[in-house]
Amino acid sequence: MNSFKYLQPKSLQDAGSLMQQNKNALLFAGGTDALGLIKNNIISPENLVNLKQIKGLNEIKYTPGKEIKIGALVNLVDIAAHPVITEKFTVLAEAANSIASPQFRNVATIGGNICQRPRCFYFRGDFHCIRKGGDLCYAAAGENKYHCIVGGDPCYIIHPSDSAVALLALDAKFSIYSDKKLKLVSAWDFFILPSVDPTRENILKPGEILESVVIPEPDKGSKSRYIKFMEREVFDFAVVSVAAVVKKSEGKIAKGSIAFGGVAPKPWHIDALNKSLTGLSTEEENITEFSKKTFTDASPLEKNGYKIPLVRNLLKRILIDLTV
Ligand SMILES: Cc1cc2nc3c(=O)[nH]c(=O)nc-3n(C[C@H](O)[C@H](O)[C@H](O)COP(=O)(O)OP(=O)(O)OC[C@H]3O[C@@H](n4cnc5c(N)ncnc54)[C@H](O)[C@@H]3O)c2cc1C
Known part of the structure; x- marks a missing residue:
């Protein structure tokens, strides 16, 4: 594992600037995926930009009858147990509660869960596959029991996030910090297919940060x-x-x-x-x-x-x- 600098910005603006200024930087939230990728030499960032010092990103704000806003740093355990989420956004509480184990859910954040990298064993293994910038998806003609059945060509991963599936059903919007402003995109438009770019799973560009998810309250009944x-x-x-x-x-x-x-x-x-x-x-x-x-x-x-x-x-x- 390569050594890296650990940077601790106090605001989204500083985090965005650090991501742009520092070559080969990675955002860091709960670290449950990021550290695994680093330890297994799938990625070797020179700079880790820790988001956890930024105030407000771990808050949940509910506006009755309108929406709930969940900051990117809210832990999965808090989503699964939140009384409004369990009652009115049940699908999200159930999805969050189905993720990994209680130890993981205590540390993992919703932002990290949405932005986690795929679990494909070729991507996670010692293969220079198309998702790592190579020119082949080894799953296409290899071990593909767990891979996708739609939208694959030219890389047949499945997206691993449970919370993202619930958020899509709830018609959530993702708030992205970009160029000193926040912009909202739909959950559907946030994620991209391999035909657009097989090396990324979402639209985030360097310096952009998922700030929160905003979910409209489902109709009464x-x-x-x-x-x-x-x-x-x-x-x-x-x-x-x-x-x-x-x-x-x-x-x-x-x-x-x-x-x-x-x-x-x-x-x-x-x-x-x-x-x-x-x-x-x-x-x-x-x-x-x-x-x-x-x-x-x-x-x-x-x-x-x-x-x-x-x-x-x-x-x-x-x-x-x-x-x-
Ligand atoms: C054994 C095991 C079992 C698991 N089981 C499941 C499962 O059943 N279902 C499931 O959905 N997941 C599962 N996971 C994945 C786990 O849920 C994720 O590792 C976790 O949610 C990531 O959150 P984190 O806060 O630790 O993110 P980190 O590890 O800190 O970050 C993950 C990625 O997201 C990026 N990132 C983090 N926050 C932001 C942000 N705000 N904006 C932009 N990018 C960001 C990071 O740069 C990194 O690339 C499992 C993982 C393990 C190791």
């Missing part, structure tokens, strides 16, 4: 959930996950928003699917038929075709759970 399929029952990443926010009225879905994890290089949603939820009768056979029609355009790799029936079944289960 909505319910939300997160279901995550893991190989081990605890302390594991999602093989596939589904986040849903649904409002039911008179035996039909009045409004719904679904997001998927474990299927694509970014948290995934399908516009047409969300639109076609409106008016869907909530009888089990309708929901089963509806779920069967999803991911018909998926292009699984040699070993991950099982994800298609898996994601359809999770979708069916979550819609039934939320509409009984």
Whole structure:
């Protein structure tokens, strides 16, 4: 492991300047991903810019009936236990509570969870793959059981963040510090596909920092959930996950928003699917038929075709759970 300078800015402005001035610098929050990447020589930053001295980034502000704003440094454990989040933004509390172990959740931040790097074993291993600036995705013809079924070409990672999937279903906006100002972008636009740039997972440029997430309060009467399929029952990443926010009225879905994890290089949603939820009768056979029609355009790799029936079944289960 190379030695590095540890920089401790007190404001977003100083952190942004340090990121721009210092060659090869990395933002540092809880460190649970950053330190693993450094220790395993996946990255060798010369400067770590610690965000934890910056005031206000660890706050949660709720405006009843409007939105909740969660600072980038809020720990996952505090999101999972927050009374307003568990009641009104349940899908996010459940997603946060499903991440890693209590020890990790005590330290890991929502900003770091959203900006963490992929878990692909070629990226994390001793391979100069396309995500590290090489010219090949070794998963395409190699071990690809855990890789994506949509949006992959030319790099077949899946995005590992559970919280990001919940935030996409909740139609969250991400507040980004950029060039001395804050700008808001939608969760969908924050993440990028490998066809745009296979070496990055999001739009952040050097000097830009995720400041907070802003989530509109779901309509009165909505319910939300997160279901995550893991190989081990605890302390594991999602093989596939589904986040849903649904409002039911008179035996039909009045409004719904679904997001998927474990299927694509970014948290995934399908516009047409969300639109076609409106008016869907909530009888089990309708929901089963509806779920069967999803991911018909998926292009699984040699070993991950099982994800298609898996994601359809999770979708069916979550819609039934939320509409009984
Ligand atoms: C054993 C294990 C199991 C795990 N299981 C899961 C799981 O089930 N689900 C899941 O979602 N995750 C899982 N994780 C990942 C874990 O949740 C992340 O490591 C953690 O959330 C990262 O948060 P952090 O604050 O420690 O970020 P750090 O490690 O400090 O940073 C992570 C990355 O984000 C960047 N970053 C941090 N904050 C910001 C910011 N505000 N703006 C811009 N960039 C920023 C850093 O530069 C770095 O690249 C697991 C990790 C391990 C090691």
